[in-house]
Amino acid sequence: EVQLVESGGGLVQPGGSLRLTCGASSSTFSSYWMHWVRQAPGEGLVWVSGINTDGSNTRYADSVKGRFTISRDNAKNTLYLQMNSLRAEDTAVYYCARADCSSASCYGSYYYGMDVWGQGTTVTVSS
Amino acid sequence: EIVMTQSPATLSVSPGERATLSCRASQSVSSNLAWYQQKPGQAPRLLIYGASRRATGIPARFSGSGSGTEFTLTISSLQSEDFAVYYCQQYNNWPPLTFGGGTKVEIK
Numbered sequence: 001e002v003q004l005v006e007s008g009g010g011l012v013q014p015g016g017s018l019r020l021t022c023g024a025s026s027s028t029f030s031s032y033w034m035h036w037v038r039q040a041p042g043e044g045l046v047w048v049s050g051i052n053t054d055g056s057n058t059r060y061a062d063s064v065k066g067r068f069t070i071s072r073d074n075a076k077n078t079l080y081l082q083m084n085s086l087r088a089e090d091t092a093v094y095y096c097a098r099a100d101c102s103s104a105s106c107y108g109s110y111y112y113g114m115d116v117w118g119q120g121t122t123v124t125v126s127s
Numbered sequence: 128e129i130v131m132t133q134s135p136a137t138l139s140v141s142p143g144e145r146a147t148l149s150c151r152a153s154q155s156v157s158s159n160l161a162w163y164q165q166k167p168g169q170a171p172r173l174l175i176y177g178a179s180r181r182a183t184g185i186p187a188r189f190s191g192s193g194s195g196t197e198f199t200l201t202i203s204s205l206q207s208e209d210f211a212v213y214y215c216q217q218y219n220n221w222p223p224l225t226f227g228g229g230t231k232v233e234i235k
Contacts, residue, residue, distance in 0.1 A: 035224070037171075045163070045171060045214055047224040059222040095170055111218045113161040113176035115183070120170055 002026035002116055004096050009121030016086050016125070022079040022096030022118055030054075030074035033099040033106045035114060036081050038092035038123075046092075049081065050099070052106065064090075086125045093120040129153055129217050133227035139235040146202040148230045150215035155195045159219035162191055162200045165229075166211045174213075175200065202232070210234055 008020040022034070036048040049070040050059045058070050069082040079096050097114035104110055130153040140146045150160065158178040163171040173182040175191035178198060188203040202209055215227040 044229045045165075045216075045226040047222075047226065050222070050224070061223045097171075100176075107221075108157070108159055108219060109177065111159065111176070112180075113173040113182060113216075113218075114163075114171070115173045117170035117172070 002028065002098070004098065004116055004118035006094065006096055006118040006121040009094065009123045011124045011126065012086055013127050014087060014125055017082070017084045018086065018123060020081040020083065020094055020096075020121060020123070022081075024077040024079070024098075027077065029077040033101055034072060034079045035097045035099055036070060036079075037095045037097055037114070038090075039095070039120075040089075040092045043092075048094070051079070083123070086123075088125050091123060091125050093122050095120045128223055129156060129220055129225050131215055131217055131225050131227035133213075133215060133230045135230060136228070137231045137233060139233050140205050141235045142207060143204050144235075146205055146209075146232055148200040148213055148232070150193075150198040150200070150227050152196045152198075152217055154220075156217040156219035158194045159217060160191075160193070160198050161216045161218065163214045163216065164209075164211045165214065171214065205232070
């Protein structure tokens with residue numbers, strides 16, 4: 001069974017940067033869209049960003065657009081989230097998640113949900 | 128952006144009883160809706176996709192229904208391990224993928 005393990009979280013000052021990493025245990029990593037989802041303390045789930053199988057298609061929530069960059073290295077089975085210009089409201093647990101999709105697309109009825117999640121890594125933005 | 132609204136915020140149910148959770152979309156999402164379960168300190172777990180299709184390994188007591196803007200997750204007979212927070216998510220029109228605010232199912 002594939003596992004996802006996040007790392008890179010920590011305490012950072014407002015305006016600072018962090019890079020999150022999500023390592024996958026399976027070589028099938030390259031066949032899946034991947035996403036980052038965050039959860040502020042005591043709050044619900046919020047989608048942050050997604051990336052297609054070869055990294056050529058990236059999507060962002062408006063709240064992070066221009067500040068965060070998602071990328072992947074399929075040779076290393078690794079997903080990244082570079083976070084710059086961090087704000088207090090970015091404080092959250094960040095999860096990486098695999099999206100199960102058809103080979104044709106990852107939109108609409110071709111998307112089968114986020115079926116594998118990491119355990120999360122905590123990012124705290126505070127002075 | 129499609130806004131997902133879940134109700135009730137908290138549902139108190141006795142073990143063995145049925146639980147019915149609702150999710151409403153601000154515009155039609157067809158059947159492109161998923162449900163997730165999250166227990167304290169854990170990552171979410173996929174339960175349902177396509178509004179009514181159970182994910183791999185999900186017990187038959189979990190069922191989803193609905194289309195368009197109104198959706199329901201039903202847990203037919205609550206087990207102790209089912210007390211958790213449940214989120215719906217639309218993927219009909221993204222970005223952004225959007226989640227509902229969650230329904231907490233607690234022991235009555």
